[in-house]
Amino acid sequence: MKNAHVLAVYGHPDDEGQVTGTLANLIERGVGVTLVCATRGEVGEISDTALSTPETLWYTRELELRASMAQIGLRDVRFLPFRDSGMAGTPENDDPRSLHQAPEAAVVGELVGIIRDVRPSAVFTWDPTGGYGHPDHIATHRHTVAAFDAAGDPEAYPAAGEPWASERLYWGSFGMKRFAGIFLELERRGQLPEAIDPERRERFVKAMAEPDAPVHVLQDVRAYAPLKRAAAAMHRSQFGENSIFARIPADLRDQFFGEERFFQARPEWPAGKPAQQGFDWLE
8 A cells, every 4th residue: 555645635723533543544554645734723712821822823733733643643744825714704704815715726726736746546625514614614625626626637737747636535424413413412411511502502403403414435443543532632722621522421432433434526426336334445
């Protein structure tokens, strides 16, 4: 597997948590892995004011991401030159430096250059909804799909390097429904530090009523659950000691940390083919 390479593209430091176990497994098997983060999470909430300030959060979160990925042996971490757009409807959405406002050609061009540089056989990114509708997650999905398709076209972005057509494109199928289910179960057990706010509860209830996200590949990463937790713990400015990740009880950890689910967007999954365990192209 030493000639294989995988590219993972996400919006903020800590978004990569949905594939940390898979990336750890790939690295262990000798696959090269590059992680691209589209922003530095400059406008995220700060769990403890002793850890950072709003002015230095971009630097704090970059260091946290590098420390997080060091837990699984991932060294090639790259950042795009765009700013965190914040949640939908916030003033940060209007910042011309934000990913949300960036011209498509600028973002896609950056990603095409990286794809042509590392020449991945597979690319991972956010799903079309961005998990819960974050503007940067949705933009990351849209721009990564466009870059995946453009990177192999010799007439597209000719200054970005020699064309390279990756074989497979995946996005996560963890789904808001599974996340909401864990959160609501913790509430039922009385293990949340505070009540779920009404807006979030409405999103959770809506997610629970929706069908499960389609899944094509199930990756058993129970063996990597301790590494996943160690990696997540490096994002200290975001995940304080009262975060959901620190509160998941032992009997729910396999459900939350032990499996990673993926939708295969390229090539199209054959109609009627059931979900499979693991990535067959790595066998």
